[in-house]
Amino acid sequence: SQxxxxxxxxxxxxxxxxxxxxxxxxxxxxxxxWYRQNSGRGLVHLILIRSNEREKHSGRLRxxxxxxxxxxxxxxxxxxxxxxxxxxxATGFQKLVFGTGTRLLVSP
Amino acid sequence: xxxxxxWPATLVQPVGSPLxxxxxxxxxxxPNLYWYRQAAGRGLQLLFYSVGIGQISSEVPxxxxxxxxxxxxxxxxxxxLLLSDSGFYLCAWSWDSAKNIQYFGxxxxxxxx
Numbered sequence: 096s097q098x099x100x101x102x103x104x105x106x107x108x109x110x111x112x113x114x115x116x117x118x119x120x121x122x123x124x125x126x127x128x129w130y131r132q133n134s135g136r137g138l139v140h141l142i143l144i145r146s147n148e149r150e151k152h153s154g155r156l157r158x159x160x161x162x163x164x165x166x167x168x169x170x171x172x173x174x175x176x177x178x179x180x181x182x183x184x185a186t187g188f189q190k191l192v193f194g195t196g197t198r199l200l201v202s203p
Numbered sequence: 204x205x206x207x208x209x210w211p212a213t214l215v216q217p218v219g220s221p222l223x224x225x226x227x228x229x230x231x232x233x234p235n236l237y238w239y240r241q242a243a244g245r246g247l248q249l250l251f252y253s254v255g256i257g258q259i260s261s262e263v264p265x266x267x268x269x270x271x272x273x274x275x276x277x278x279x280x281x282x283x284l285l286l287s288d289s290g291f292y293l294c295a296w297s298w299d300s301a302k303n304i305q306y307f308g309x310x311x312x313x314x315x316x
Contacts, residue, residue, distance in 0.1 A: 125301070126302060128303075128304065135291075135310070135312070136309060136310065137209075137293055137295075137307030137308050137309050137310050138247075138293070138295075138305075138307045139307070140304050140305065140306070143302060143304060183246060183247070187303060188300065188301075188303065189235070189252070189254075189300050189303065190237075190249055190252060190262070190303075191237075191249070191303055191305060192249070193246045193247040194246055195245060195246040196245075196246055198244075
């Protein structure tokens with residue numbers, strides 16, 4: 096079964112707004128990753144947060160992790176049209192299990 | 204630097220025909236290799252993974268098989284394609300099992316008609 100479930104399934108915002116995506120998982124983790132997928136392309140790794148970290152930043156990305164709630168969030172600040180893509184969380188040791196993804200549409 | 208090549212980009216095959224998708228990685232040795240399938244608008248389903256030459260783990264019993272004849276080559280095959288084999292196939296590699304950050308190929312869009 097899917098380890099991660101993203102929420103919302105789809106998100107539509109205007110350029111300059113912030114986008115927040117949430118991920119829930121079911122079992123204990125060592126780390127959690129977020130990936131981005133442009134339409135019809137392969138996935139690209141964005142950021143990894145370890146189980147002992149609560150927050151991590153990378154450029155306009157901010158990831159939080161709450162292991163007590165088994166949830167993570169990805170915040171994209173000051174979004175751009177180029178951020179339009181699907182975003183997936185993933186967990187796992189040797190095998191990654193991906194969530195169903197959030198489709199983000201950023202309109203100019 | 205490491206690169207991953209996956210081909211072909213698109214493929215249209217009749218039902219009952221064979222399949223061979225190839226994935227190669229450059230610039231690294233002994234990578235972990237993965238095959239995923241993605242249905243339209245959905246997440247990724249892990250099909251096979253390999254931690255070394257000739258070592259293949261199957262995650263989902265199905266009409267497909269995988270082989271790793273060389274260290275940096277991973278092949279996805281089928282003897283007879285089914286309509287349900289249509290989808291977007293992605294190959295990926297990683298080198299650190301602890302973090303397991305994966306690097307993906309561009310994908311193959313397979314349509315079985």
